[in-house]
Structures are given as C-alpha cells and as structure tokens.
Amino acid sequence: MNTKSRTCAGRLFMGLDFSTQRLKATLIDSSLGVVHESEIDFDRSLPEFKTRGGVHRHSDGLTVTAPPLLWVAALDALLDAMRRRRFPFKRVACVSGSGQQHGSVYLRHGADRVLAGLDPALPLRGQLEGCFSIPDSPVWMDSSTSAQCRARDRALGGAQAVAALTGSRSCERFTGNQIAKIRSKQPEAYAATGRIALVSSFCASLLIGDYAPIEPGDGAGMNLMNLRTRAWSPAALACTAKNLAARLGAIVPSHTVIGPISPWFAARHGFSRACRVVAFSGDNPNSLAALRLERPGDMAISMGTSDTVFGALSSPRPSATEGHIFGSPIDPEGYMALIGYKNGSLTREWVRDRFAGGSWPQFERCLAETQPGNRGRIGFYYREPEMTPPVFRTGVWRFDCRGRPIRRFNEGEDARAVIEGQFLSMRLHGRNIGLAPRKILATGGASVNRSILKTMADVFGAPVYTSCRPNSASLGAAYRALHGWDCARKKRYVPFMESLRGAPPFERAAEPDPALRATYDPMLERYAKLERSI
Known part of the structure; x- marks a missing residue:
C-alpha cells in the first residue's frame, strides 16, 4: 500500500475512490489541506481475485466484469493498513466517496x-461473501448490451428521446442496459436480487451498514433517471425490468448525509460514533467537485490516455450523438456535461514520435515555429476508432486551407495540426451540448506542456489554469464530505464554494491572444464541415 501523511489536529474529512484499478483514500482537514493519502492496487495487493487492470475480460471480447467482493476486500486492506500505522480515525467527522461510473452490484434479498x-471481530470480506446474487459486476468497460440499447431506443421513441429524458443516448455501459441484460439472460438471479446498487452506492452501503441511496450525479449514468426531475423515469424503468424501482431505492441530493457510520467501523477501526456519511457519487462527478467547477463556464480538460472534457451547466442540451449530461454533484439545481475521446495522449505521442523525433522539446519547438491556425491547414489523427464523433475508421486525414485533401504537411505542421485539431473538436462538441468556457482547468499528463496550454487558450479564447493535485476523484469526495457535513451542521443547503473557502488556488498557466479569435472562429466552422466528410 502506498501512503503519504502529515501531522495535523482537528476534524478530518475522508474521501474514498473505488476506481477501476485501485482504492484510494484522501483525507483533508478543516483548512482543506491534504493530510493523508493511501491506496490499494487491486491486481498487486489482492492477486487471489485474478484481475488484470482491476477487471475480468470475458472471451466474447465484449463482456467486462469485476467481483464486488474485490472492493470489499480492498476496503478491509486499506483500513487495516491505516490502523496499523495508528491513523486517528476517531477524528474523521465525515466520509464520502467515489465509484467507477455505470458499474452495478446485485445484492440478495436480506443483504x-x-x-x-x-x-x-471479523473483516468485511468473509461476512459479505454470500450476499451477491450476481458474483461478477458489469463495469463501465462492458459493451455487451447493444441489443438492450436498441430495445430501449424503440421503447422510448428513439435515440434523441432517450437522451432528452435521461441525459445520454442508450449506451452499452450504462447500468439500465446491463440490468435489462441480466433480467433477460439470468432471470433467476434477477428474482433473487433485493437491491441493485451502483458501485458508489454499494460502497456507501458498506459504510452505513444499510442500503444506501443513489444521488443524481451517478444516477444519471444509468439511462433510468429523468434528468430534470432527478427521479426515476417510470417509462425508462418499465422497458428495463419488472419491479425495478423497489430494487433501486431512492435518489437523494448529492450533499445528503445518508446516515451515521456503521458500528462495525467504530468498534473495529476506532471511528467516532458521531462520524457521518454523505452520499457517494461517480468518479467524473467527484473530479468536477475536486476542480471546483461550480458555475456555467467553468470547464476542465483532462489530457490522459483518453481525453475528457467536462464542466458545469445551467441549461442541459442532451444529444443523441455526443456527450453526456449528469446531475451536478455540487449544485442541487445544476448539471454537468461530459465528452470523452479515445484519441488522447497515445495519438499525440504517435505524432511526436513520427514528426518530432520522439522528443517533447522538439514537439514544442514545432508549435512555437508554426503560426497559429497552421496556415489554414487542418488534420484529423485517429489512431483508435473515435467516439466523439463516432468514427470507426483509423488513419490520418490532412486538408489544405481550401479544404482539399493533401498527402503531407510541411515540417512541424503535423504537431500543430494534431493539437489544434483536438482542441477544435473539444470546442465544437462542447458547444453542441452547452459548454462555453470562460475559464479552463487543464489536468493530466499533457498539462505540463506550456506550448500545448497556450494553444488551448488561443483555440478556446479563454484563460487556462492548472492544478498540481493528483487523485481528483478521492479529493473531490473529501471536499463533498466536508460540504455535506457543513450543510447538515447548519441545517440548510450551503453553496459548495462557501464551504470550500480557503481551498488552494489554481495556477494561471496561459492567456489567450484576443487577436487570434479572427483565426480560430472561422477555422472552427471549417473544421466542423471537414469532420462531417470523414
């Protein structure tokens, strides 16, 4: 187990992140400083579950699952290790958490x-082993439910109708379609199921010793929740499975204290009986909380193996072709939008290796030595089939300033084309679902590259900030624990940033050149037209 700690006094707030590959804990104090971080790597620390990357990939190439008992065992291991290091659990005032989105857990009647x-006197693992009606939980990487997605489209009036109702088109990884598959393929197991939980609400159930409710940030990733009412949609439930509402339980606001911590945690690990638990949410909503994207116009770009764009919205514009809209985890009346890209850092690295000598300094020189707008030249670089927009062919497409296909660019222009192209795509598809940034927070590996950040600022026409804090999902959960505790203490909803006054500022890393709007605004429209031609 990896651990980092510093000495502090006073109340602590704990965030747990049950991600795909590991369990992470982040604890903050009342002044919002991080005082402790720990993590358990599933593959390395719990090899008996035989996962690779935290999951089991099935022989059909589509089904991907993880045993929920793995997450139980990881919580045992994490807390046992912290207790051996004499961590002061009694000072933890509140806990919240994060779970990989869309995954589902099936608990037997009586769990x-x-x-x-x-x-x-006993660990969780052995006591809960017999509680699962489905021993392997479908997770977000699963793509085996296409038939169920098409059935949902037919039942609810088409893909756009599904998106308008639930915030997203019917997606194979979304929980409602996984439930429909299990009800159809394993009817006896479905009948034996008393509660269907998300990964987040299941892990919250461990903490409170009872079934935990779902909140709108994670609940929106199911194709079952009415996005605007933040309640289960009767029509969406009816086309999924019989008697589903009772199995799902309630939806509660994200800041809700869902109970005191279970007596098991107090007796075994020394948590105070006064410790409270705030509703758990998904990993993307918790990352939004960590980055404090509270107001419309606040947007983040995470540049990793895959790229993700997400931000706050006041008026959702769900689309059947791109992106997702979830309930905001930090504003009970707000929304968050999210767009994902498969062609992220690996595609940028391919261009670096092929056209910049395998060197990031050389790649930066290419950006510096080519003019913004690339003389009107636009490139599309798809090393993987892309989901935004859906492009199933891989390859490279290059166009000159008149939109004519060309075989190659001049030296250095590929480096600029891949970066400008990725940011033009984010601006275009973000605009399509309502994201119009007034400021951008850049995270992920590529956010250390100042030339990339400057291009980002120029393409969007917005200043770019950076954060040095890793583990955004567990940090966001810790922030949400403090916020929910503050709301409960004051017996009213407290605006999120009122509870987080004093949070460390983000670094302003790049400013847009106002003169370049005349370059990138018309370039965006040309990009959109060329994208449709591929």
Whole structure:
C-alpha cells in the first residue's frame, strides 16, 4: 500500500475512490489541506481475485466484469493498513466517496440485515461473501448490451428521446442496459436480487451498514433517471425490468448525509460514533467537485490516455450523438456535461514520435515555429476508432486551407495540426451540448506542456489554469464530505464554494491572444464541415 501523511489536529474529512484499478483514500482537514493519502492496487495487493487492470475480460471480447467482493476486500486492506500505522480515525467527522461510473452490484434479498449485523471481530470480506446474487459486476468497460440499447431506443421513441429524458443516448455501459441484460439472460438471479446498487452506492452501503441511496450525479449514468426531475423515469424503468424501482431505492441530493457510520467501523477501526456519511457519487462527478467547477463556464480538460472534457451547466442540451449530461454533484439545481475521446495522449505521442523525433522539446519547438491556425491547414489523427464523433475508421486525414485533401504537411505542421485539431473538436462538441468556457482547468499528463496550454487558450479564447493535485476523484469526495457535513451542521443547503473557502488556488498557466479569435472562429466552422466528410 502506498501512503503519504502529515501531522495535523482537528476534524478530518475522508474521501474514498473505488476506481477501476485501485482504492484510494484522501483525507483533508478543516483548512482543506491534504493530510493523508493511501491506496490499494487491486491486481498487486489482492492477486487471489485474478484481475488484470482491476477487471475480468470475458472471451466474447465484449463482456467486462469485476467481483464486488474485490472492493470489499480492498476496503478491509486499506483500513487495516491505516490502523496499523495508528491513523486517528476517531477524528474523521465525515466520509464520502467515489465509484467507477455505470458499474452495478446485485445484492440478495436480506443483504441489508447482514450489513446491519456485522461482527467487528471479523473483516468485511468473509461476512459479505454470500450476499451477491450476481458474483461478477458489469463495469463501465462492458459493451455487451447493444441489443438492450436498441430495445430501449424503440421503447422510448428513439435515440434523441432517450437522451432528452435521461441525459445520454442508450449506451452499452450504462447500468439500465446491463440490468435489462441480466433480467433477460439470468432471470433467476434477477428474482433473487433485493437491491441493485451502483458501485458508489454499494460502497456507501458498506459504510452505513444499510442500503444506501443513489444521488443524481451517478444516477444519471444509468439511462433510468429523468434528468430534470432527478427521479426515476417510470417509462425508462418499465422497458428495463419488472419491479425495478423497489430494487433501486431512492435518489437523494448529492450533499445528503445518508446516515451515521456503521458500528462495525467504530468498534473495529476506532471511528467516532458521531462520524457521518454523505452520499457517494461517480468518479467524473467527484473530479468536477475536486476542480471546483461550480458555475456555467467553468470547464476542465483532462489530457490522459483518453481525453475528457467536462464542466458545469445551467441549461442541459442532451444529444443523441455526443456527450453526456449528469446531475451536478455540487449544485442541487445544476448539471454537468461530459465528452470523452479515445484519441488522447497515445495519438499525440504517435505524432511526436513520427514528426518530432520522439522528443517533447522538439514537439514544442514545432508549435512555437508554426503560426497559429497552421496556415489554414487542418488534420484529423485517429489512431483508435473515435467516439466523439463516432468514427470507426483509423488513419490520418490532412486538408489544405481550401479544404482539399493533401498527402503531407510541411515540417512541424503535423504537431500543430494534431493539437489544434483536438482542441477544435473539444470546442465544437462542447458547444453542441452547452459548454462555453470562460475559464479552463487543464489536468493530466499533457498539462505540463506550456506550448500545448497556450494553444488551448488561443483555440478556446479563454484563460487556462492548472492544478498540481493528483487523485481528483478521492479529493473531490473529501471536499463533498466536508460540504455535506457543513450543510447538515447548519441545517440548510450551503453553496459548495462557501464551504470550500480557503481551498488552494489554481495556477494561471496561459492567456489567450484576443487577436487570434479572427483565426480560430472561422477555422472552427471549417473544421466542423471537414469532420462531417470523414
């Protein structure tokens, strides 16, 4: 287990992130400083589950699952290790958490009684082993439910109708379609199921010793929740499975204190009986909380293996062709939009290796030595089939200033074309679902490259900030624990940033050149037209 700590006094707030490959804990104090971080790597620390990258990939090439008992065992291991290091659990005032989105856990009838009666002399794992009606949980990487997605489209009036109702088109990884598959393929297991939880609400159930509710940030990733009412849609439930509402439980606001911590945690690990638990959410909503994207116009770009664009919205514009809209985890009346790209850092690295000598300094020189707008030249670089927009062919397409295909660019122009192209795509598709940034927070590996950040600022016409804090999902969960605790203490909803006054500022890393709007605004429209031609 990896651990970092510093000494502090006073109340602590704990964020847990049950991600795909590991469990992470981040604890902050009342002044919002990080005082402790720990993590358990599933493959390395729990090899008996035989996961690779935290999952099991099935022989059909489509089904991807993870055993929920793995997450239980990881929580045992993490807390046991912290206790051995004499971590002061008694000072933890509140806990919240994050789970990989869309994954689902199927608990047998009566599992709530097992949760309520846990023996503190024994670890969680052995006591919960028999509680699952489905021993392997479908996770976000699963793509085996195309038939169920098409059935949902037919039942609800088409792909755009599904998006308008639930915030997203019917997606194979979304929980409702996974439930429909299980109800169809494993009817006996479905009948034996008393509660269907998300990864987030299942892990919250462990903490409170009872079934935990779902909140709108994660609940929107199911194709089951009415996005605007933040309640289950009867029509969406009806086309999924019989008697589903009772199995799902309630949806509650994200800042809700869902209960005191289970007596098991107090007796075994020394948590205070006064410790409270705030509703858990998904990893993307918690990352939005960590980056404090509270107001419309606040947007983040995460540049990793895949790229993700997400931000706050006041008026959702769901689309059947791109992006997703979720309930905001930090504003009970707000929304968040998210767009994902498969062609992220690996595509940038391919261009670097092929056209910049494999060197990031040389890549930066290429950006510096070519003019913004690339003399009107636009490139599309798809090393992987892309999901935004859906492009199933891979390859490179280059166009001159008149939109004519050309075989190659001049030296250095590929480096600028891949960066400008990726940011033009983000600006275009973000605009299509309502994201219009007034400021951008850049995270991920590529955010250390100042030339890339300057290009980002110029393409969007907005200043770019950076954050040095890793583990955004667990940090966001810790922030949400403090916020929910503050709301409960004051017996009213407290604006998120009122609770987070004093949070460390982000670094202003790049400013846009106002003169370049005349270059990038018309270039965006040309880019959109060329994208449709591929």
